[in-house]
Structures are given as structure tokens and as C-alpha cells.
Amino acid sequence: MSTEKSKMSETPGQQLAEAYLRDLERALSGTDPREREETLAEIEDQLRDAEAVDPQGAEVRRVIDRLGSVEAIAAVASPDEHGTGTPAAVPGRQKDWFVIGTTILSGVALVTTFLFFPVAAVIALVTFVLGIVQLFTSRMGKVLPVLSIVFSAIVLVLVALAIIGLLAWQETDSSYEIIEDDAGEVEEGP
Amino acid sequence: MDEFSGVLVQLRKGALQYCVLACLRPGASYGRQLAQQLSEEHGLLESQGTLYPLLSRLRKQGWVSTAWQESASGPPRRYYELTELGHRALEAFEQDWTPFRDDVDAVLNATR
Structure with a gap:
């Protein structure tokens, strides 16, 4: 058959x-x-x-x-x-608002980066993933999902740079302490 | 010329569903038969495929009902039949259409 x-x-x-x-x-x-x-x-x-x-x-x-x-x-x-002619059956419209909301949220994450970056990082991570999903499923086109992805990516890069900067600063700070300690021992030695 | 070519499309769009109902008034018919009737006999359909979304809408509105019937020359076919609601919709259209057509004709003739 x-x-x-x-x-x-x-x-x-x-x-x-x-x-x-x-x-x-x-x-x-x-x-x-x-x-x-x-x-x-x-x-x-x-x-x-x-x-x-x-x-x-x-x-x-x-x-x-x-x-x-x-x-x-x-x-x-x-x-x-x-x-379908029934007001309840408008999933496409709901999805559109979801796309718009995600883009706005990614913009909020971008602004929040400069105020409190840990919160911004969490929001950006969520909107980044949603943006990628919406890129393939959105009925509103690709502009808003791409914007969400770009905003979120900027936030994530800024947060990553901030973390690297903090770590580097901490490392420098602790090496100063070691030098100070070493210097103290030299002075007290003889 | 192109900017006026949409007039017939718009006129057809409003009237076609009632023409489908009218084609079903003598009795049930299947999609291909209706499409041929409307396109080849009356020139109301440019693409026969455009009839099917319309038939689906008419069914959803409750103006036509469908039933599968055995065919003597092939597989079973989906037949469309006018419902009571469809009959009433067609009658209402006819009541409005004739004076509307006469009014349009009168305006066109009076201003020639």
C-alpha cells in the first residue's frame, strides 16, 4: 500500500x-x-x-x-x-499586545541598566528569550521582536561589562591590600 | 484605466454571496458546479477558487447547510443547500436590490 x-x-x-x-x-x-x-x-x-x-x-x-x-x-x-465572530476568540490580537509589551519591557530594562543593573539583567534575559520566540511566531512582523532582542542584548552586554569591571576593580583593590600588608611587614621587620 | 478597475471587484464583492444563494434556490449543488455556473454562465467569478472561502462563510452564517452525497461519476461530493435563514436573506436582498439598481440606473440615465 x-x-x-x-x-x-x-x-x-x-x-x-x-x-x-x-x-x-x-x-x-x-x-x-x-x-x-x-x-x-x-x-x-x-x-x-x-x-x-x-x-x-x-x-x-x-x-x-x-x-x-x-x-x-x-x-x-x-x-x-x-x-469566529466571538470577542473571546482573538488570540492573534492578544499575541500582538504581548509582542508590544515585550518590546516596552526591553526598553525599560535598557533604562534600568543605569539605575540598578541586576534587575535590568533579569528583565533583559527574559525579553531576549521572548524576542527570539516572537521573531518566529509574531503576526505583527519582525520589527518589534528585533527591537526587543537588540535592547536586551545591549543591556546584557552592559551588565556583563559592569560585572567584569567590578571583578577587575575588586582584584586590583585586594592586590593593593596585599602590597600594603607586605609594606607593613617590611617596616616592622628590623 | 487601472484606477477604475476596482469598481467591478467591489460591486461583485457585495453581491456575489446573494448570487450564490440564488444559484442554490432551485436545489442543492456542489462547489465545482456552483463555481462553473457563476464563472462560465454568468461571468461573476474570475477565479473559481475564490468561491470556497465564501461558501465557508455562508455556512458559518447559517445561510447554507452542507451534506455529503454519493456521486454517480466519482467520489462523494459536499453539497450545499439553502437554509430557511438563507432563503430569508436572499428575499431581503432582492427587496433592496431592485429599487437600488433602479435608482442607480435612473441617476445615470438622467445625467447623460
Whole structure:
């Protein structure tokens, strides 16, 4: 059975149909999930019928020409935010505010660096991780997640420099004490 | 010319869903049949694929219902049927559409 399926997937008709369905699925991302699912199912049925008629792909090509571009189909689909028609079902909008909040928080971390850097470091660490996650998941584009990452990275670098500076200062301070002690022993010796 | 090409798109956008309902008035039909009817017989659909998101919305609104039916020439098909609510929506549109169309025609004719 699986051999038969893999043989079928090698026909030009199957390849054309799968490429179109892939493009359509991509074009419909961000649209109402139910509309997307039903549209894909209807179009997949048509393409499978066409494959059965002509595995070489001529019929699939004709069906695709009739269906039109995936962009044209996506253009008439409802956006995800308003698709379900219930106020509770707006996860996309909630995520947007989450992205904005993360960017603001990373800005706060940047300002806090100069006041109390341990707090800034913790905030920056969190916003850095969130920024990376949002870079791949945000529906608002990549500008805000990139800003969050940049702000957080600046804070983390500044904090790292501050820690290195502190350690260096402590080391210098303790070596002065050793020199002072040594000097004291020399004076008291004879 | 390009700046005026969107007029027909906008007019179709508002009226197409009622044309789909009208196509379903004589009886249930499946997606491809509806798409062919609207595009080939009436020239109302440029891309047949654009019908499917619309059908999904009509179903969500409760204006059409769907049912799988065996086909004599292939796999089972999803048939769309006008609901009572869909009938009422179509009637309401018809009541508004005719005077609206007449008013637009009257304005266009009077100012020629």
C-alpha cells in the first residue's frame, strides 16, 4: 500500500497538485481556520479528481488555471481575528499586545541598566528569550521582536561589562591590600 | 484605466454571496458546479477558487447547510443547500436590490 502511494506521489499530476496545495496553505495562513480548512478540502478534492482523470498532469493544470492564483483565493478569505465572530476568540490580537509589551519591557530594562543593573539583567534575559520566540511566531512582523532582542542584548552586554569591571576593580583593590600588608611587614621587620 | 478597475471587484464583492444563494434556490449543488455556473454562465467569478472561502462563510452564517452525497461519476461530493435563514436573506436582498439598481440606473440615465 505504501509503495503504491509513493508511486502515485511521483506522477506529474500529483506533484503539481501538491505544490499548489502547499502554496495555497501558505497563502491562507493567518486566515480564519475553518475557512482555510474547508477551502483546502474542497480544492484538494478537485485536484485529486483531476489526478485520477490524467496522472500526467494536464487535467490538474486545467483545474489550477480555473481555480486561479492562491493569492486571489487568500485575498477573499476572512482574517483570523474576525473569523469566529466571538470577542473571546482573538488570540492573534492578544499575541500582538504581548509582542508590544515585550518590546516596552526591553526598553525599560535598557533604562534600568543605569539605575540598578541586576534587575535590568533579569528583565533583559527574559525579553531576549521572548524576542527570539516572537521573531518566529509574531503576526505583527519582525520589527518589534528585533527591537526587543537588540535592547536586551545591549543591556546584557552592559551588565556583563559592569560585572567584569567590578571583578577587575575588586582584584586590583585586594592586590593593593596585599602590597600594603607586605609594606607593613617590611617596616616592622628590623 | 487601472484606477477604475476596482469598481467591478467591489460591486461583485457585495453581491456575489446573494448570487450564490440564488444559484442554490432551485436545489442543492456542489462547489465545482456552483463555481462553473457563476464563472462560465454568468461571468461573476474570475477565479473559481475564490468561491470556497465564501461558501465557508455562508455556512458559518447559517445561510447554507452542507451534506455529503454519493456521486454517480466519482467520489462523494459536499453539497450545499439553502437554509430557511438563507432563503430569508436572499428575499431581503432582492427587496433592496431592485429599487437600488433602479435608482442607480435612473441617476445615470438622467445625467447623460
